[in-house]
Amino acid sequence: MFAVIKTGGRQYRVVPDDVLEIGKIDGDVGTIIQLGEVLVLGGDTPVLGLPMVAGATVAAEVLQHKRGAKVISFKKRRRKNSRRKRGYRDELTVLRITEILADGKAPTIGPRPKREKAVAAASVADAEDE
Numbered sequence: 001m002f003a004v005i006k007t008g009g010r011q012y013r014v015v016p017d018d019v020l021e022i023g024k025i026d027g028d029v030g031t032i033i034q035l036g037e038v039l040v041l042g043g044d045t046p047v048l049g050l051p052m053v054a055g056a057t058v059a060a061e062v063l064q065h066k067r068g069a070k071v072i073s074f075k076k077r078r079r080k081n082s083r084r085k086r087g088y089r090d091e092l093t094v095l096r097i098t099e100i101l102a103d104g105k106a107p108t109i110g111p112r113p114k115r116e117k118a119v120a121a122a123s124v125a126d127a128e129d130e
Contacts, residue, residue, distance in 0.1 A: 041056055
């Protein structure tokens with residue numbers, strides 16, 4: 001099953017366990033958010049929204065907030081010693097799609113547990129040996 005969602009003025013085709021970068025949205029890292037603008041629900045019997053599919057949402061886990069690559073805007077007027085250089089970086093949110101919900105259902109899958117670092121576990125084992 002897949003869905004076409006709209007967020008930040010763009011449309012994305014998503015399936016469960018997809019990881020995507022979208023424009024920054026509110027939500028703490030590790031929480032589950034719901035994206036409500038579902039345009040199409042696909043599968044055996046596709047459902048097209050007019051303009052949105054009623055009661056359909058996509059649940060996603062916020063993995064991180066970050067900034068995109070720097071984009072440089074450089075303007076030069078030749079023979080006039082006039083130059084302007086300006087850059088910016090987009091604010092992005094990285095999401096993992098957990099499930100696609102229809103008929104107004106609530107998400108059943110919670111956020112994945114965080115992995116413990118192996119280095120920290122090794123240092124704890126060394127401390128116990130001494």
